[in-house]
Amino acid sequence: MRDSASQQPVAFATVVLWPKGALAGPPAASASTDAQGRFTLAVAPGTFRLQVSLVGYATHQQQVVVAEPVALALIWLVPAPQQLGEAVVVGTRPLVEVQPDRLVYHASQDVGNAGGTGQDVLRHTPLLAVDNLGSVTLRGSGNFKVLINNKPAPALTQNLAQALKSLPADQILRVEVVTTPSAKNDGEGTAGLVNIVLKKATGPALNGRLGASGGNQSSETTAALGWKRGKVGSTLAVGAGGWREPDFLTRRRLDFTSTGPADTLTQSGRRQNTGTWYNASLGLDYDLAAHHSFSLLAVLSGYQAQGQRALLSQLSSANAAVNQLFTRATTDYVGSLGTELTGTYTRTFARARREWSVLGQYAATAGTAGYGFDQYTNSRAPLNPAQADYRERSQGRTPSRELTAQTDFTQPLGAKSTLEVGTKAIFRRTGSVAEVAGSAPGQALGLAPLPGRGTSFSYQQQVQAAYASYATAPGKQLTATLGARLERTADEADFGAGGGSLPPRSYYSPLPSASLRYAFSDTSSLRLAYSRRITRPSIDFLNPFVDRSNPQNITYGNPTLAAELTDAYEASYATGMRTATLLLTGAVRHTGRAIEAVRLPTSTPGVTAQTFANVAATTYYQLTLYGTAKFTQRWEVSGGPNAQYVVFLSPDRELLRRGFSAGMNVDTSYHFTRKLTAQASLAAALPAPTLQGQGSASLYYTLGVKKTVFGDQADLVLNLANPFTDSFPNRSSLATAFLDERTEYRTYQRSLRLSFNYRFGQEDPARPHKKASNDDLKSR
Numbered sequence: 001m002r003d004s005a006s007q008q009p010v011a012f013a014t015v016v017l018w019p020k021g022a023l024a025g026p027p028a029a030s031a032s033t034d035a036q037g038r039f040t041l042a043v044a045p046g047t048f049r050l051q052v053s054l055v056g057y058a059t060h061q062q063q064v065v066v067a068e069p070v071a072l073a074l075i076w077l078v079p080a081p082q083q084l085g086e087a088v089v090v091g092t093r094p095l096v097e098v099q100p101d102r103l104v105y106h107a108s109q110d111v112g113n114a115g116g117t118g119q120d121v122l123r124h125t126p127l128l129a130v131d132n133l134g135s136v137t138l139r140g141s142g143n144f145k146v147l148i149n150n151k152p153a154p155a156l157t158q159n160l161a162q163a164l165k166s167l168p169a170d171q172i173l174r175v176e177v178v179t180t181p182s183a184k185n186d187g188e189g190t191a192g193l194v195n196i197v198l199k200k201a202t203g204p205a206l207n208g209r210l211g212a213s214g215g216n217q218s219s220e221t222t223a224a225l226g227w228k229r230g231k232v233g234s235t236l237a238v239g240a241g242g243w244r245e246p247d248f249l250t251r252r253r254l255d256f257t258s259t260g261p262a263d264t265l266t267q268s269g270r271r272q273n274t275g276t277w278y279n280a281s282l283g284l285d286y287d288l289a290a291h292h293s294f295s296l297l298a299v300l301s302g303y304q305a306q307g308q309r310a311l312l313s314q315l316s317s318a319n320a321a322v323n324q325l326f327t328r329a330t331t332d333y334v335g336s337l338g339t340e341l342t343g344t345y346t347r348t349f350a351r352a353r354r355e356w357s358v359l360g361q362y363a364a365t366a367g368t369a370g371y372g373f374d375q376y377t378n379s380r381a382p383l384n385p386a387q388a389d390y391r392e393r394s395q396g397r398t399p400s401r402e403l404t405a406q407t408d409f410t411q412p413l414g415a416k417s418t419l420e421v422g423t424k425a426i427f428r429r430t431g432s433v434a435e436v437a438g439s440a441p442g443q444a445l446g447l448a449p450l451p452g453r454g455t456s457f458s459y460q461q462q463v464q465a466a467y468a469s470y471a472t473a474p475g476k477q478l479t480a481t482l483g484a485r486l487e488r489t490a491d492e493a494d495f496g497a498g499g500g501s502l503p504p505r506s507y508y509s510p511l512p513s514a515s516l517r518y519a520f521s522d523t524s525s526l527r528l529a530y531s532r533r534i535t536r537p538s539i540d541f542l543n544p545f546v547d548r549s550n551p552q553n554i555t556y557g558n559p560t561l562a563a564e565l566t567d568a569y570e571a572s573y574a575t576g577m578r579t580a581t582l583l584l585t586g587a588v589r590h591t592g593r594a595i596e597a598v599r600l601p602t603s604t605p606g607v608t609a610q611t612f613a614n615v616a617a618t619t620y621y622q623l624t625l626y627g628t629a630k631f632t633q634r635w636e637v638s639g640g641p642n643a644q645y646v647v648f649l650s651p652d653r654e655l656l657r658r659g660f661s662a663g664m665n666v667d668t669s670y671h672f673t674r675k676l677t678a679q680a681s682l683a684a685a686l687p688a689p690t691l692q693g694q695g696s697a698s699l700y701y702t703l704g705v706k707k708t709v710f711g712d713q714a715d716l717v718l719n720l721a722n723p724f725t726d727s728f729p730n731r732s733s734l735a736t737a738f739l740d741e742r743t744e745y746r747t748y749q750r751s752l753r754l755s756f757n758y759r760f761g762q763e764d765p766a767r768p769h770k771k772a773s774n775d776d777l778k779s780r
Contacts, residue, residue, distance in 0.1 A: 001037035001052065004076040009037030009099075013054040013077065017041050017064070032522075040352060040415045052077065071352040095667060096126055096628050096638045101182075101515070101527075103127060103583070103626070105175045108199065111669065111679035111704040114717035114755040117218065117243070118167035118196065123683050123700055125175045126626050127642070128194065129663055130683070130700070136160060138191040139179070139587070139622050140644045140661060140688055143535055143566075145189035148196050151342060151361065163336070165277060165303065168222050168239050170211045170757060173199045179587065180515065180529035180570050183467045183483025184408070184420055187511040187534040190566035190591055198237075199224065207761025215719075215753030218243040226761075231287040238280045245273040246748045248727075249311070253552075253741040255606065263317040263606050265552055275305035291348045302337040310382050313552060315606040322605045329382040330549055332371035339364050353412040360405050367398035370434075371549040388439075392548070393447060396434030396455075398539055403427045417472040424465045431458035432543045455545040456496030457559065461536070464488045469513075477519045485511040489536065493559050495544060502559055509534050509565065523576040531568050537561040537595060541612050554602075555610045562614050566591040580629040589620040596691045598653075601738045608739060616650040616691055639666030639682075648691050659689025675708035687731075693741075696730035700749070710758070717755040726750050 001010045013033045028048055029041040045066050052060040058078045064070070097104040105125045107113050113121050123130045129137050138144040146160060178185075179192040199209075208225040220241025227234055248270050255263040279301040286294045308331050315324040344359040374388035408422035436453035439446055469483035487509045493502035513531040520526070543557040572585040593614040600609045626640040641664045648657040663685035670678050682701040687694050704719040722728070727748045734741040 001033050001039070001075045001077060004078045009033075010054065010077050013037075013039075013052055015039045015041065016051045016053075017043060018049045018051060019046070038353060042415065071348060071350055071354075095636070095669070096626070101180070101529075102176050102178045105177070107169065107172045107174055110667070110681075111677055111706040111717060111719075113169040113172070114213070114704065114706065114715070114719060114753075114757070116169040116213075116719070116753065118164035118169065118172065120702075121169045121172050121175060121196075122164065122194075124665070124667060124681055125177060125194075126639075126665055127177050127179070127624065128175075129665075129685050129698065136164070138177070138194065139624065139642065140620060140646070140663075141191035141589070143189065143591075144191040144194060145186075146194045146196065149198055150195055151340075163301075163303065165243055165275060165305075167196075167279070168211075168220055168241065170209075170213075170222055170755070171198050171224070171237065171239065173197045179585075180513070180531045180568055181533075182481060182515070182531075183469045183485040183511065183513045184422065186424070186465070187485055187487050187509065187532070188536065190533045190535050190564070190568070190589065192568075207759075209757060209759045211755065211757040213753055213755035215751055217245065217749075217751040218753065228285075233285040235283040236281070238278075240276070240278040242276040243274065247271050247273065248746045248748075249309070249743070250746075251741065251743045253608075253739055255608075255739050256737070262319075263315055263322070265313065265315050265606055267311055267313045267552065269309045269311035271307055271309035273305065273307045275303060277301075277303040291350070293346045293348075295342075295344045295346075297340075297342045299340040300338070302335070304333070304335040306331065306333045311550070312380055315552070317605060319605070324377075324606070325380070326375055326377045327379050327382055328373045328375050328551070329388075330371060330373040332549055333369065335368040337366045351412065353410060353418060355410045356408070358407045361403070363402045363404075365398075365400045367400070368396065369398065370395040371547075373549065390439055391447060392436065392438040392450075394434060394436045394453075394547075394549075396432060396545060398430065398432050398543070400428065400430035400539065402429075413472075416474070417470070420467075420469040420471075422467055424463075426461075426463040428461040428463075429458070430461075430539045431456075432539065432545055433457075434545045436548075453546070453548075455543075457493065457542075457544055458496075459491065459493045459539065459542060459559070461489065461491040463536075479517045479519075481513075481515045483513040485513070487511060487534065489563065493542070495559065507563075509563070523581075525574050527570075527572045527574070529568075529570045529572075533566045533568065534563055535566070535595065536563045537612070541595065552606055553599075553608050553610060558612045561595060561612060562593055564591055564593045564595055564614065579631075580627065582627040583625070585622075585624045585626075587620070587622045587624075589622070591618045594618045596648075596650075599692060599734060599736060599739070613652075615652045616648050616655075618649075619647045621645040634671045635668070637666070637668040639664065639668075644688075646689050648689070650691065653691075655691070657689060657691065659694070660686075661688035662686050675712075677706045679704045679706070690734075692736055693734035694732060696732045696745070698730070699725070699728050713760065714756065714758040717757075719753045719755070721751040721753070722749050 001013055003010055010033060015031050015033065017029045019028055029043045031039045031041055033039045043066060048064045048066065050062050050064045052075060054077065060075060060077055095106055095109055103126050107121045110124055113124065119130055122128045122136055127139055135142060174197045176195040176197065177192065181193050185193060206225065206227050208223065211222040213220050218241065220239060222239035224237040249268065251267040253265040281297065281299045284296045288294055310327055310329050312327045313324065315322065317323055340361065340363040342359065342361040344357060347356045372393040374385055375390040376383050376387060377389050404426050406422065406424040408420065411419045413419055432455055434455045436450045437447040438450045465485060465487040467483065467485040469481060471481045473479045488506060490504065490506035492504040495501060511532045511534060515527060515529040517525055517527040541557050541561055542559045544559050546554055546556045548554050566589055568587065568589045570585060570587040572583060574583045594616045595612055595614055596616050597610060598613050598615060600611065602609050622644040624642040628638040630636040641662060643662040645660050648655065665683050667681040680703050685698045687697045700722065702719060702721045703723060704717060706715055706717045708715055727746045730745040730747065732743050
């Protein structure tokens, strides 16, 4: 059973089966839907009237003929109109729903998302935070997986911050946050999973939507079409847009020796970031026969981003011979072109809850990255390009291919128990090819290949997995799930001519999980959960290419990184009343051999190196309070604080660090009439500790107004982001035995955006299909 507007499962709906023609008297059977919107009724053969009711929805009725065990078709509940003063307002589900195993944020109902990007949506999502640099964290950790419609999206794995900019907010239906996934989910993502569900229009006639938005920092156009006739349905969605993000960087670093301070580095520079994106998807659904269905989905997505910065660097040293002053006019770029093809066959049975599915997916991503700079020595600003005394250019590619095969089977064991089993295999091939050329001494205008600076790195990985998950409800108030997953990983790497190789290796990872939920009433429950998760490093962490675009801090990956394992323990209490819900969650997450960014000294004065290593055990102690409340028929509020205490223990670095951090998300909306809504949101976080320093604080807030026009077919939305703050300083620090560094990265984030969205035809919810969920790579 699902909500016709949000396509979410409807829990706690009352299902009653009446004898045919009965208008009074006892029902033949009754039940309530579970968290997945499912229900089971046991009755003798006969003809009945099925009635489904829940506050906020129109009552659903249909005739049912029972001759043998029967699985009903999916039931869609329609939100019921509610009286609001003189205006009639269509009832909607809360902006945020608390479900037994996840939080669900209904992004399509949030005025502040109109005309925005995936980054804007995740900023408004509970438990998630997006800082001013575009980095996303889930309860303070960047180690989580983002799925699109429960399937992998390789472009997101390569560069999450950039890929989210190419995902229009107007295409997102909802976001699901799962902090303790079950054994059925891939073992990756130590902090949990984030599933972004996109809108999908399919109806009996041609239907769809058109959208356009424009502002001082972004613009986009989107379109979607849906059509269904008989057993065949199809969908098409396209979009394109661009963005502009100015910023300013200042940095001061003190380098130390055994006798005290040795060098002082200062850097500053303004940057202009611009980019364009595009995407398209084509889906086909075909009902082969009763209980048999097939779906095919093809996706094309890409983006190109470019940044231009004039960076002034000055190194002052006790040794005057190493003093430097120069300006680098740098242009860097990053891009991606991804294609995916997914086919799914689903077999249902007459027996309710029994299902078998098989799917296959092929995905290919062509990533590009590079930089070019002109250096002007003893100059505090860029000069004429002909006056550059050194030039350097780098061009790189990160191609990847991924093949996935998966099968899942669900078997009910009586009315209150279910067994799920499945297997999965992933075959990956990726790598990095880069060339670097620079001007030779005395030939400032000429470029020649720089020996030893390029790379030709290839990496292969195979993951095979099998799982079993058993769920049961031994009583009306108690439900339990017990699962086990075993994953085998095999990989090897080749570093190119003269670079050696990583010999083939393989290892097994047992990943148990369990959850127990006790319902004190229909609205209050306590849930205990445990899961073990694994994180395998992605290409961004493994790539050994040395990036020297910032001359005083070179960066490179580490192809010898090992996977990390995390044990997560969580207790949550959820309660609700007629107009409010509250969720209190406490969690402990411990990771051994955690992959962390580390800063290292080099033999060159004033130059440090940054890479990644399995150098620490990290433990997070977290507390989250989240609530939703409808104070009046017109006004609703959702949000709450979160806090965490972090411990880093690194014997390799002889380091023990502890620290506290906190954040808050608040969202409120007011419905003046059925066609006029105002909304405001706030997301803020205190600085968070890191292995060798401290991250930055963040602040982002929005104001929005939505007006429905042309009957109910179109929306006009005006959004203001950070209207009272021109820019926000992201201050971070790094302290080791050999340096002390302070950085301020100021982003100019005040923006205005006007959006228009037009709907036509009829939109009926699409039947959900299983998708591949390759959520097993750690990404930056």
